[in-house]
Amino acid sequence: xxxxxxxxxxxxxxLRLFRVENGVVAARRDGPGIGAVGRAAEGAFVETIAPWxxxxxxxxxxxxxxxxxxxxxxxxxxxxxxxxAAAWRKAAVRFDWRGVPLAIMAGLACEGADGIPxxxxxxxxxxFGAIDRDPALGQGRHLIxxxxxxNKWSLVEDGRIVAFRxxxxxxxxxxxxxxxxxxxxxxxxxxxxxAAGFAEGLExxxxxxxxxxxxxxxxxxxxxxxxxxxxxxxxxxxxxxxEVAEVRSSLGEDADVLLIGDKxxxxxxxxxxxxxxxxxxxxxxxxxxxxxxxxxxxxxx
Amino acid sequence: xxxxxxxxxxxxxxLRLFRVENGVVAARRDGPGIGAVGRAAEGAFVETIAPWxxxxxxxxxxxxxxxxxxxxxxxxxxxxxxxxAAAWRKAAVRFDWRGVPLAIMAGLACEGADGIPxxxxxxxxxxFGAIDRDPALGQGRHLIxxxxxxNKWSLVEDGRIVAFRxxxxxxxxxxxxxxxxxxxxxxxxxxxxxAAGFAEGLExxxxxxxxxxxxxxxxxxxxxxxxxxxxxxxxxxxxxxxEVAEVRSSLGEDADVLLIGDKxxxxxxxxxxxxxxxxxxxxxxxxxxxxxxxxxxxxxx
Numbered sequence: 381x382x383x384x385x386x387x388x389x390x391x392x393x394x395l396r397l398f399r400v401e402n403g404v405v406a407a408r409r410d411g412p413g414i415g416a417v418g419r420a421a422e423g424a425f426v427e428t429i430a431p432w433x434x435x436x437x438x439x440x441x442x443x444x445x446x447x448x449x450x451x452x453x454x455x456x457x458x459x460x461x462x463x464x465a466a467a468w469r470k471a472a473v474r475f476d477w478r479g480v481p482l483a484i485m486a487g488l489a490c491e492g493a494d495g496i497p498x499x500x501x502x503x504x505x506x507x508f509g510a511i512d513r514d515p516a517l518g519q520g521r522h523l524i525x526x527x528x529x530x531n532k533w534s535l536v537e538d539g540r541i542v543a544f545r546x547x548x549x550x551x552x553x554x555x556x557x558x559x560x561x562x563x564x565x566x567x568x569x570x571x572x573x574x575a576a577g578f579a580e581g582l583e584x585x586x587x588x589x590x591x592x593x594x595x596x597x598x599x600x601x602x603x604x605x606x607x608x609x610x611x612x613x614x615x616x617x618x619x620x621x622x623e624v625a626e627v628r629s630s631l632g633e634d635a636d637v638l639l640i641g642d643k644x645x646x647x648x649x650x651x652x653x654x655x656x657x658x659x660x661x662x663x664x665x666x667x668x669x670x671x672x673x674x675x676x677x678x679x680x681x
Numbered sequence: 682x683x684x685x686x687x688x689x690x691x692x693x694x695x696l697r698l699f700r701v702e703n704g705v706v707a708a709r710r711d712g713p714g715i716g717a718v719g720r721a722a723e724g725a726f727v728e729t730i731a732p733w734x735x736x737x738x739x740x741x742x743x744x745x746x747x748x749x750x751x752x753x754x755x756x757x758x759x760x761x762x763x764x765x766a767a768a769w770r771k772a773a774v775r776f777d778w779r780g781v782p783l784a785i786m787a788g789l790a791c792e793g794a795d796g797i798p799x800x801x802x803x804x805x806x807x808x809f810g811a812i813d814r815d816p817a818l819g820q821g822r823h824l825i826x827x828x829x830x831x832n833k834w835s836l837v838e839d840g841r842i843v844a845f846r847x848x849x850x851x852x853x854x855x856x857x858x859x860x861x862x863x864x865x866x867x868x869x870x871x872x873x874x875x876a877a878g879f880a881e882g883l884e885x886x887x888x889x890x891x892x893x894x895x896x897x898x899x900x901x902x903x904x905x906x907x908x909x910x911x912x913x914x915x916x917x918x919x920x921x922x923x924e925v926a927e928v929r930s931s932l933g934e935d936a937d938v939l940l941i942g943d944k945x946x947x948x949x950x951x952x953x954x955x956x957x958x959x960x961x962x963x964x965x966x967x968x969x970x971x972x973x974x975x976x977x978x979x980x981x982x
Contacts, residue, residue, distance in 0.1 A: 386920035489904060494885065496897040530896065546896040548863065555856040562849065584795065588888035588927040595831065595847040596797040603790060603798035626889040 386429065386438045387673040389666075390414055390447035391502050391564050392529075395424070404677050405431060405670070407432070414453075421453035435482050444485040445502030447672045448473065454484055457500055461490035462542040465508040485673070490543050498546050501531045506640050506665055509672030511539055513663075517638070523631070524638045526665070527645040529554070533627050535562040535644075541672055550645075556615050562597040563615060565608040577610035578648070581617020582655045587629050590622040620652045628658070641665040687730065687739045688974040690967075691715055691748035693801050693830075699971060700733055705978050706971070708733070715747040715754075722754035738781050743964055743974050745786040746803035749774065754783055762791035763843040766809040786974070791844050799847050804833045807941050807966055810973030812840055814964075818939070824932070825939045827966070828946040830855070834928050846932075850924045851946075857916050863898040864916060866909040875911035879949070881911075882918020883956045884893070888930050891923040905939040921953045929959070 388397040395411035411428030414421060432438065448456030459471040471486035486552035487501035499629050503526045510524070511517045526532045529550035535543045568574035584593045593641070596614050600606040606614070628634070637653055639646040639662040646662040653660045667679045687692050687706070689698040696712035712729030715722060733739065749757030762774040772787035788802035804827045811825070812818045819840035827833045830851035836844045859862050869875035883896045901907040907915070927933070937952055940947040940963040947963040954961045968980045 494894070496885065496894060497900050498896065499900055501902055545893050546900065548861075548896050549892065551861060552862075555860055559856055559860055560849075560852055562852075571794070584797065587912045588930060589926045590891050591848045591850065592846050592931055593795070593797060594853070595799065599798050599800055599847065602800055623892045626892045629889060630893055654765045679892050 384432070384438050386432070386441045387670060387675055388441070388442050388443045389445050389502060389543060389669045389673075390452075391423075391503070392444040395428055395447075396666070397428060398675070398679075399438075400677075403675075405675070405679060407453060414449065414451075418451050420433060425453070437478065437530055439480070441477065441480055442485070443483070444669065444673060448500055452484075456484045456486045456501075458487045458489035459504075461488055461544070461631065462537070462540045463504075464540045465491075465511065466539025468504060470519075474641055477502040490541075490545070492545060496545075498544060500532050501545060502669070503534070503640075504541065505672035506668035507534055507536065507541060507615040507672070509610060509670065510638065510663060511536065511565040512669065513671045513676065516594065521633075521635060523633050523635045524636055524640060525536040525649060526640045527649050528641060528657075531623065533631070535631065535633065543631075546628060546629060547623050549619050552660055553616055553619050556594075556597075556619075557612060559592050562594065563608070563611050564601075565612055566608045568612045570607065570609040573609035574613035577606070577613025577615075577616035577653075579613075580610075581614040581619070582621040582652055584614075585618050585625060587622075587625045587650075589625075590618065593618055593622075616648065617652070620648055621655065624652045624656055624658075626647070628656070634658070636660060638663065640668050683736075685733070685739050687733070687742045687743070688971060688976055689744045690746050690806070690970045690974075691722075691744050691753075692746040694781055696729055696748075697967070698729060699976070699980075700739075701976055701978075702741070704976075706976070706980060709744065715750065715752075719752050722748060726754070737745075738779065740781070742778065742781055742783040743786070744784070745806040745970065745974060749785040749788060750802055753785075757785045757787045757802075759788045759790035761827075762789055762845070763790055763838070763841040764805075765841045766812065767970065769805060769809060789842060789845070791842075793846060797846075799845060801833050801845060801847065803843065803970070804835070806973030807969035808837065808842060808973070810969035810971065811939065811941055812837065812963060814969065814972045814977065822934075822936060824929075824934050824936045825941060825951060827941045828950050829942060832924065834932070836934065839848060843914055844932075846928060848924050848928060850920050854917055854920050857895075857898075857920075863895065864909070864912050865902075866913055867972075869910045869913045871908070871910040874908050875914035876910035878907070878914025878916075879918035880914075882915040883922040883953055884918075885915075886919050886922025886926060888923075888926045890926075891919065894919050894923075897904075917949065918953070921949055922956065925950070925953045925957060925959075929932060929957070935959070937961060939964065941969050 384401045392415040393413035399407040417424040456473040488504040522536045524534045531547045597611040636659040648659045685702045693716040700708040718725040754847035755892045757774040789805045823837045827836045832848045899913045937960040
């Protein structure tokens with residue numbers, strides 16, 4: 381029997397568990413998201429981890445993400461911004477689970493200058509992990525974006541997350557794609573058309589352009605011979621382009637951007653940022669999440 | 682047997698037929714929208730008008746709206762902006778239907794300064810009807826808004842519609858209400874809470890504020906004790922407020938606004954306009970549609 385620890389990222393849509401042995405990820409198991417299991421989280425956790433438990437209990441379990449939400453397994457608090465890694469780690473909820481010390485990391489909360497409060501659960505682990513992996517990020521000001529269903533735009537100053545804003549662009553795009561009269565198609569089959577639409581969406585984007593440029597996804601098909609694939613790309617480009625222009629304008633921040641997350645989506649944000657004259661770097665979200673949970677090795681199981 | 686004419690507004694979601702006898706609306710019949718019947722429009726028309734046909738054929742039939750779309754009954758052209766009432770009326774498609782002269786009014790098309798084309802079918806009838814009813818609207822510049830699923834913002838100059846822009850705010854709100862994680866409720870049950878949310882949405886609205894203020898519908902429930910009813914109102918206020926601010930800014934138009942349409946929705950736009958220091962007047966959409974089809978009497982059947 382080998383000693384091992386379990387670390388995991390349990391978000392709304394999926395559970396990813398990593399088995400760390402001798403400082404190396406030795407295995408990975410995926411399970412259902414918190415959104416699907418809610419209060420039945422413990423049962424889903426047992427089911428996902430069972431093959432490992434049969435080989436003996438882990439030394440510790442550390443989880444981050446929506447698992448700590450009110451409707452998750454056990455509620456973890458929100459640490460208030462500005463927050464550094466130490467304050468955030470201290471806010472975790474820790475308990476004994478079948479004789480194993482289990483920690484569920486805290487989320488983060490902040491309030492914007494416009495009086496709008498905001499929260500995150502899981503992304504803070506990736507941000508603190510990115511800082512742990514790259515000491516240069518721990519100094520000076522950095523604008524970090526985690527693209528996803530609910531994008532998180534975060535301002536980091538000398539290693540502290542000072543403010544952030546959630547922008548539900550991914551969810552908005554999915555609604556327009558799946559349920560609206562603006563897009564007759566839910567999946568692009570012609571990548572060239574889709575890319576042309578994306579580029580044209582970026583062109584039409586800007587501060588305050590969203591309301592008045594949305595209907596073009598339909599009107600350009602009726603009047604300018606554009607295709608359904610084009611319309612899908614256009615909606616994506618317009619939404620991302622408006623998000624980038626509006627949030628940057630509001631943050632008054634012109635620094636280059638660090639993108640953390642899925643490669644394909646990060647590439648789209650990089651293109652949108654570039655169209656507005658902003659440079660960016662992209663790094664892998666899984667590696668950052670694991671670093672935030674204290675693991676700095678290779679992520680591939 | 683009394684001589685009569687039939688005029689009707691056949692949009693995406695409903696058919697409204699009016700029987701005009703001796704210059705008075707004597708009866709009204711409602712039928713399914715073009716969105717529901719499409720190419721089977723003629724059958725649905727026959728079914729709706731049947732009780733009148735049994736009493737004898739009308740002298741004429743005049744229809745406006747999506748009935749003239751490519752997927753409607755018979756396609757009617759788009760008149761190009763700038764267009765006055767005479768040019769628009771001339772563009773109608775006219776044919777003999779069972780011995781009765783039938784006209785389907787044209788739509789309107791335009792292209793914005795930003796290169797985005799746009800179209801309307803049905804709203805132009807209401808705008809020209811409003812001008813026919815009030816000669817003062819036929820002179821000078823006027824900003825006319827027809828709130829609905831796809832709002833039409835139209836600039837009228839000396840009786841001509843010179844430009845317009847469609848903003849799908851009604852559709853966007855319905856998507857967020859019915860399918861998003863931002864609103865846990867699809868119908869408000871506490872009108873006071875909903876109204877408070879609407880007012881707070883208007884406060885947070887402005888040019889370029891949509892992306893970054895949307896998530897507050899959820900975050901304010903989690904962190905500031907707001908209710909699900911509040912969130913519904915907030916989303917409505919934010920969307921309408923951003924639309925009003927952004928379209929007016931883009932049109933560079935600071936004139937008062939004429940609202941044509943449904944009373945409740947017009948009142949919401951009036952409130953949003955007032956919050957931004959703009960006056961407005963609201964008039965009934967049905968009366969305008971009938972005036973655009975040549976009938977100026979009482980609309981109540």
